[in-house]
Structures are given as C-alpha cells and as structure tokens.
Amino acid sequence: xxxxxxxxxxxxxxxxxxxxxxxxxxxxxxxxxxxxxxxxxxxxxxxxxxxxxxxxxxxxxxxxxxxxxxxxxxxxxxxxxxxxxxxxxxxxxxxxxxxxxxxxxxxxxxxxxxxxxxxxxxxxxxxxxxxxxxxxxxxxxxxxxxxxxxxxxxxxxxxxxxxxxxxxxxxxxxxxxxxxxxxxxxxxxxxxxxxxxxxxxxxxxxxxxxxxxxxxxxxxxxxxxxxxxxxxxxxxxxxxxxxxxxxxxxxxxxxxxxxxxxxxxxxxxxxxxxxxxxxxxxxxxxxxxxxxxxxxxxxxxxxxxxxxxxxxxxxxxxxxxxxxxxxxxxxxxxxxxxxxxxxxxxxxxxxxxxxxxxxxxxxxxxxxxxxxxxxxxxxxxxxxxxxxxxxxxxxxxxxxxxxxxxxxxxxxxxxxxxxxxxxxxxxxxxxxxxxxxxxxxxxxxxxxxxxxxxxxxxxxxxxxxxxxxxxxxxxxxxxxxxxxxxxxxxxxxxxxxxxxxxxxxxxxxxxxxxxxxxxxxxxxxxxxxxxxxxxxxxxxxxxxxxxxxxxxxxxxxxxxxxxxxxxxxxxxxxxxxxxxxxxxxxxxxxxx
Ligand code: ADP
Numbered sequence: 311x312x313x314x315x316x317x318x319x320x321x322x323x324x325x326x327x328x329x330x331x332x333x334x335x336x337x338x339x340x341x342x343x344x345x346x347x348x349x350x351x352x353x354x355x356x357x358x359x360x361x362x363x364x365x366x367x368x369x370x371x372x373x374x375x376x377x378x379x380x381x382x383x384x385x386x387x388x389x390x391x392x393x394x395x396x397x398x399x400x401x402x403x404x405x406x407x408x409x410x411x412x413x414x415x416x417x418x419x420x421x422x423x424x425x426x427x428x429x430x431x432x433x434x435x436x437x438x439x440x441x442x443x444x445x446x447x448x449x450x451x452x453x454x455x456x457x458x459x460x461x462x463x464x465x466x467x468x469x470x471x472x473x474x475x476x477x478x479x480x481x482x483x484x485x486x487x488x489x490x491x492x493x494x495x496x497x498x499x500x501x502x503x504x505x506x507x508x509x510x511x512x513x514x515x516x517x518x519x520x521x522x523x524x525x526x527x528x529x530x531x532x533x534x535x536x537x538x539x540x541x542x543x544x545x546x547x548x549x550x551x552x553x554x555x556x557x558x559x560x561x562x563x564x565x566x567x568x569x570x571x572x573x574x575x576x577x578x579x580x581x582x583x584x585x586x587x588x589x590x591x592x593x594x595x596x597x598x599x600x601x602x603x604x605x606x607x608x609x610x611x612x613x614x615x616x617x618x619x620x621x622x623x624x625x626x627x628x629x630x631x632x633x634x635x636x637x638x639x640x641x642x643x644x645x646x647x648x649x650x651x652x653x654x655x656x657x658x659x660x661x662x663x664x665x666x667x668x669x670x671x672x673x674x675x676x677x678x679x680x681x682x683x684x685x686x687x688x689x690x691x692x693x694x695x696x697x698x699x700x701x702x703x704x705x706x707x708x709x710x711x712x713x714x715x716x717x718x719x720x721x722x723x724x725x726x727x728x729x730x731x732x733x734x735x736x737x738x739x740x741x742x743x744x745x746x747x748x749x750x751x752x753x754x755x756x757x758x759x760x761x762x763x764x765x766x767x768x769x770x771x772x773x774x775x776x777x778x779x780x781x782x783x784x785x786x787x788x789x790x791x792x793x794x795x796x797x798x799x800x801x802x803x804x805x806x807x808x809x810x811x812x813x814x815x816x817x818x819x820x821x822x823x824x825x826x827x828x829x830x831x832x833x834x835x836x837x838x839x840x841x842x843x844x845x846x847x848x849x850x851x852x853x854x855x856x857x858x859x860x861x862x863x864x865x866x867x868x869x870x871x872x873x874x875x876x877x878x879x880x881x882x883x884x885x886x887x888x889x890x891x892x893x894x895x896x897x898x899x900x901x902x
Contacts, residue, residue, distance in 0.1 A: 320501070320623035323630055330410055331450065334403035341399035342455045348392035349463040349608075351385045353470055356600035358382050360474070364593030396455075404451030408443050411629065415439055421637045424706045425666055430632075433516025434509075438632055442508065442625035449622030457615045460608035467605040471598055475590055477580045478598040485573035486609055489566055493613035496562040501620040503555045508624055510548040517541050562613045570606050577602060639705050645725040648732055652717030653682040654813030654844035656703065662711030662867075663698055672698050674867035675712065680814075685840045685857060686872075687849040689888060690864035696818075696848040697738075699864070703816045703846070704733045716814055730754060734812035738822055738850075740803030742794070747776055748783040750802055755810030766809035771835035772801040797828030801835045808839050815845040822850035829853065852892050863888070 331338070358378055366375045419435065464486060472479030521528060521537045528534050577598055584590030661676040672695040680686045688696050701707050702714055705721055714721045721729050734754065742750050751766055752758045763783065767773040775798055779785040787793055787802075794802070800820045807815055820836055821829050833853055840847070840857060849855045861878055863871040863885055871882050878885040 320620070320627060323626040324619075324623050326630060327407070327411075327446075327450075327626065330407045331403070334406060337399050337403040338450070338455065341396045341403075342459055344392045344396040344399060345455060345459045346462060348389045348396070349459060350466065351389040351392070352604055353463070353467055353601060355382060355385055356597040356604065357470070358385070359600060360591075360593035360597035362593070363596055364591045368592070400451045400455065404447045407450055408447035411446065412439060412443050415443075415629065415632060418633055418635075418637070421639075422635055423637070423639045423708075424701065425638075426635055431512070431516040433514070433519050434512040435632065436519065437508070437512040437515050438625075438628050441511065442628050445621050445625040446629070449618055449625075453615045453618035453622065456611065457619060460611055460615065463608045464605060467601050467608070470601055474594050474598050474601070475581075475584070477584070478577055478594075478602070481576045481580065482573050482602050482605065485569045485576075486605075489569050489609060490612060492565050493562055493616060496558055496565075496613060497616040497620055500555060500558045500562075500617050501624065503551055503558065504617070504621050505624045507548060507551040507555060508621075508628065510544065510551055514541070514544045514548055517544055559614075559617070562617075566610045566613050570602070570609055574599060574602055639708055639726070641725050642723050644723075645728070646719050646723040648719055648724065648728060648813075649717050652813065654732075655682050655715075655717055656680040656814050656844055656846060657715040657718075658699075658712070659715060660712035661699070661702060661709050661714060663695070663702060663707070664710050665698075671710070671867055676864070676867070676869055678862050678869050678872065680844050680846050682844050683842050684859045685845040685847060687847050687855045687858035687861045687875075688864055689849050689855060689861060689885070689892075691888065694864045695867060696864055700735065700816045700818055700846065700848055703814065704730055704735050731810055732813045733816060734807040734810060734814075735816045736800075736803045736807040736818070736820055738818040738820070738848075740799040740820075742787055742799055742802060744786065744788060746781075746784050746786050747779065747802065750787065751805045751809055753806055758809050762809055763805075766805040767802075769808055769835075769838045770801045770805035771831060771838065772798065772805050775801075795828065796824055797831050800824065800828075800832050804832075804835055804839050808843070813844060815839070815843050815847075817845065817847045819848050819850040819854050821854050833857070850892065852889055855889070855892075861885070 358381055362375065362378050366372050366378070416439065419439075468479055468483050468486070471482050517537065517540055521541070528537055577595070581590055581595035581598065585592060585595060656679070658676050658678040661673055662671055663673040664671040676699065678686070688699065690696050698707075702709050703716075703721065705726065708722065716724070716729070716732055721733075724732070743753070748760065748763055751763050755762075760783065764773060767776055776782060776785075804817075804820060807817070817836075821832055824832055829851075836854070837857055847854060847858060849858070849861075855861055855875055858875065860872060861875050862869050863878070863882070865884065871878060871885060873881070879889070
C-alpha cells in the first residue's frame with residue numbers, strides 16, 4: 311500500500327483493464343467518434359460566421375445568407391445529436407465494466423484464504439469494491455474518452471487557427487504549450503495526495519464499520535469516547551489531505567484560466583492591428599477568437615482529466631492489489647472422489663502448521679483418529695492451537711506439514727466443493743446473515759428442501775422457536791442475527807452444520823459463549839447433532855467434554871493424551887488441572 315507515483319507502474323495498472331474493456335471497445339470507440347464529430351461541428355461554426363461576416367455583412371448583400379444560416383442550424387442539430395449518441399453509447403460499457411470488475415473482485419475475495427482476511431481491514435476492501443470502482447467507471451465513461459478527444463480537438467482547433475491566420479495560431483499554441491507542461495507537474499503532486507486520501511478514506515471506513523459491528527461491546531465497556539477520538543483523528547487527517555488536494559487543484563485552475571485569457575487578449579491586439587493595416591478581415595478575427603474560446607474547455611479540462619486519470623490509476627492499483635493476492639487454497643489438478651461407502655473417518659497424520667510470517671509452529675506433529683460416528687473433544691490450554699486445528703479440516707487454511715484425511719483421502723486431493731459438503735463447521739461465535747431463517751440454514755448446502763431444513767432445525771432443537779417467529783422459516787433475521795438470543799443463534803448455526811448431512815462435523819465449542827440457562831438448551835441440541843456423526847469438537851466447557859466419547863489433549867503443538875473423560879481424569883494430572891480451570895472459568899461466567 312505504498313504511495314508510488316511512478317507513471318509507468320500506474321499506467322500498467324490501467325492497461326491491465328484490457329480484457330474487461332476489449333469486448334466493449336466498439337461502444338467506446340463509437341462514443342469517442344461521436345464526441346469528436348460534435349467537436350468538429352463546434353469548430354466549423356466559427357468558419358461559417360467568418361464567411362457571413364466577410365461575405366454578406368462586409369458586402370452589405372444578404373444573398374446566400376439563408377443557406378449559411380441553414381448550415382449553422384444543421385451543425386447545431388448534428389452537434390446535439392452526436393452528444394446524445396455519445397451518452398447513449400458510453401453508459402453500457404462503463405457500467406458493465408464496473409459490474410464485471412466488482413463481480414470478479416467479490417469472487418476473488420470469497421476464494422482467498424482466511425489468512426488474507428486476517429491481514430486486511432474490511433473497510434479497505436469495502437472502499438476498493440465500492441468507491442474505487444466508481445472512480446474507474448467515471449474514468450472509462452468520461453475521462454479516458456475526453457483525454458483523447460480533447461487533445462485531438464486542441465490540435466484541430468490550432469490547425470484551424472493557423473489556416474485562418476498564422477499569428478492567431480501561434481499565439482494560441484504558445485499559451486497552450488506551457489499549460490500542458492505546468493498541469494503535468496501539478497498532476498504528479500496531485501497523484502500522491504490522491505492515493506493518500508483514498509487509503510485514509512479506507513481506514514476511516516474500517517473504524518466506522520468496526521464501531522457499528524461492535525456497538526454493543528463499545529457501549530458496554532464505555533469505549534465510545536475512545537473510538538470517537540480515533541474517528542475524529544482519522545477524519546482530521548483525511549481533511550488535511552483533502553485540503554492539500556484542493557490547494558494543488560486551485561493552483562492548477564489559476565494557471566488554466568489565466569493563460570487562455572492572455573491568449574485572447576493577444577489575439578485582439580494582433581487582430582486589431584491587422585485589420586487596421588488591411589492584412590486581416592473582421593471575419594477572421596471574430597472566427598479566431600470564437601475558435602480560441604471554443605478551445606478553452608478542452609484546454610481547461612486537460613489538468614482535471616489528468617487528475618481523474620491519476621485517481622483512476624490509483625483506484626486501479628488498489629483494485630489489483632487485492633486481485634493479485636494469491637488464492638492458495640484451490641481445487642487440486644487431479645481431484646480424488648470420496649469413497650462412496652466411507653462412513654466418515656477423520657485422521658490427522660503428523661499435522662504441522664505455522665501462520666505465514668510467524669516465527670514458530672502452532673502445531674508440530676498432531677496425530678489423531680476420530681472413528682466413524684465418534685465424537686472426540688479437543689481440549690488444551692488457551693493458545694494451544696485448537697481453533698487453528700479445526701480450520702485445517704475444511705481447508706480454511708492448509709497444513710504446512712503432514713496430512714488431514716477424510717475417509718482415507720487427503721483433504722487437499724478433494725474438490726473444495728466435495729470437501730465442504732463432506733465436512734461441516736460451526737464456530738464459537740455463530741455467524742448469521744441478514745436473510746431468512748431458511749437461507750441462513752441452507753447456506754452451505756444449496757439444493758436442500760424445506761423438509762431437510764426442518765429436520766435440521768428439529769435436530770438442533772430450533773424448530774419450536776423458529777415456528778414461533780412471525781413468518782416461520784421466511785422470517786428475516788437481522789444483520790449478524792442480532793434480533794435473536796445467543797442460544798437461538800447458536801442452534802441455527804448447528805442446524806446449518808447438519809442440514810447437508812455431512813460425514814464429519816468440526817465444531818468450535820458452541821457452548822462456550824453462552825450463559826448457564828441457555829447452555830442447557832444448546833447442550834441438548836448439541837447432543838442430538840452429534841448423534842451418529844463423526845465429530846471433532848473443541849471444548850472450552852466441561853459440559854462439552856462430557857458429550858464426547860473420547861477426549862484428546864492438545865499441548866505444546868502435539869496431542870499428549872487421548873482417552874475417555876473418566877480415564878483421563880483418573881490417570882492424567884495435566885488433564886485434571888486443565889479441566890478444573892475450565893470449570894473455574896465457567897463459574898466465573900455463571901456468577902457474572
Ligand atoms: P486456541 O484455539 O487453542 O486458543 P488458537 O488456534 O486460536 O488457539 O491459536 C494458537 C496460536 O496461534 C496462538 O498463539 C495465537 O496467537 C496464534 N494465532 C492465531 N491466529 C493467528 C493468526 N491469524 N496469525 C498468527 N498467529 C495466530
């Protein structure tokens with residue numbers, strides 16, 4: 311996310327839009343030609359005016375005037391028609407390119423490993439998906455076309471001026487040339503500020519998003535003023551950058567207003583003398599000034615168009631930064647199908663894992679077998695890697711050594727779709743979306759019927775409360791399920807895990823974040839969910855441990871003991887110590 315104003319790398323970012331632009335190029339070329347045609351009409355008008363002034367007006371003879379005025383009307387209609395055509399032609403490609411870029415970004419974000427999302431702030435991603443892409447749409451639909459057309463119009467206009475009178479052409483050229491040099495210098499300064507402001511806007515969006523999502527925690531802990539201060543600080547930084555941008559633009563505008571006016575003044579001076587000496591006609595001077603005036607917008611806008619191009623290049627770089635992040639968890643080249651008769655054995659075979667960039671390994675050789683239909687509880691001190699281990703089974707991240715096998719097949723040899731049908735997960739914090747109960751439950755299993763959803767809800771002890779919701783399965787639950795109680799959300803997450811009838815369930819303790827009363831309901835649900843399915847359950851509660859057939863103790867990156875709860879309790883001092891801390895914690899939560 312560095313500020314790199316080098317034009318080379320920035321243009322390369324824009325050039326990479328080629329595959330998106332190419333299929334729609336004819337719209338853009340057509341639109342460019344339409345605007346060029348409209349500009350040509352505009353430039354022809356002063357020539358007709360000159361013909362009228364030097365002909366009918368100078369000779370006091372109105373013969374032929376009708377034709378000339380008729381021609382002006384035709385030019386006016388053609389100009390208006392071409393401007394209409396440009397707008398019609400350009401809307402399709404600019405909106406379609408924006409939509410395609412956004413769809414591909416979204417798809418990429420969905421495919422990126424969890425590690426990517428750990429590292430990137432969501433506000434940064436949001437601002438890239440929304441405001442940066444709107445900047446690109448404006449660029450493709452407007453700035454890119456006008457950069458070319460305005461440059462051509464300036465060349466055509468100066469050509470017309472030279473044809474009218476070399477002095478008039480020279481004056482306009484001498485005023486336009488420094489304008490382009492100066493505006494390019496301003497543009498470079500502007501690009502640095504523009505990049506900074508886009509990054510700062512992303513940081514600000516992150517703060518807003520975090521404070522909206524975390525509003526309960528912020529209020530409960532009285533952290534509102536702190537976050538407001540952080541917001542204020544970031545908003546001030548953004549304002550400072552925006553002010554600096556305005557200053558640069560103001561300087562640029564001063565130059566681009568002054569120079570053309572100076573040119574018109576000089577044209578008047580030279581022209582009046584020419585007329586006095588009889589070397590120039592009144593028609594030529596009027597046409598010259600009209601053409602020079604007509605060229606003002608194309609010349610004025612060059613600086614602004616360069617700024618737009620810069621902003622678009624910045625937006626484009628920011629876009630590719632995300633798109634270039636590698637998708638490390640992918641489908642294998644030669645996928646292996648799961649054995650049809652497998653009944654869901656989960657085997658961890660010397661599993662090692664280190665977080666990217668971290669110094670040491672979190673897991674350093676985990677061996678564990680969860681037999682078909684069996685529930686194994688995974689316990690271990692905080693930070694021992696339990697959550698990390700559960701992420702390796704559905705390939706939210708890949709092992710850095712060893713293997714994870716489902717029914718004897720390495721999970722990396724399975725198609726991701728097959729793997730995620732075979733393995734279902736639920737996390738400590740249930741994540742629900744603002745959609746209907748049905749959509750939330752069926753999330754990972756497209757194609758399930760209402761009957762399947764009902765069975766899943768029944769297993770997860772959620773059918774009764776869902777039926778009591780105002781529209782049953784169709785009830786939309788609020789963002790993050792905030793309108794439901796913690797236990798209800800957790801039971802919906804469990805229903806989601808079982809609805810696709812997975813072979814293996816991987817759960818991060820669904821009971822851990824609940825109060826004592828709700829825990830009993832969810833515990834009942836969990837008992838049903840675990841019946842007859844292979845399950846690895848991270849246990850933060852002794853009540854979860856008691857639901858398991860066997861318990862595995864994770865410590866120092868390895869499984870140090872496996873056995874039934876009572877065996878371990880009797881024969882393993884570490885286990886006894888750990889379990890007592892779980893229960894202490896529970897009592898603290900219960901009495902809080
Ligand atoms: P547990 O679930 O047993 O409490 P975790 O699997 O959450 O443990 O974490 C294991 C270790 O990995 C901890 O030391 C933690 O700091 C580290 N860790 C967890 N997530 C990340 C991450 N995204 N990047 C780097 N280290 C991480």
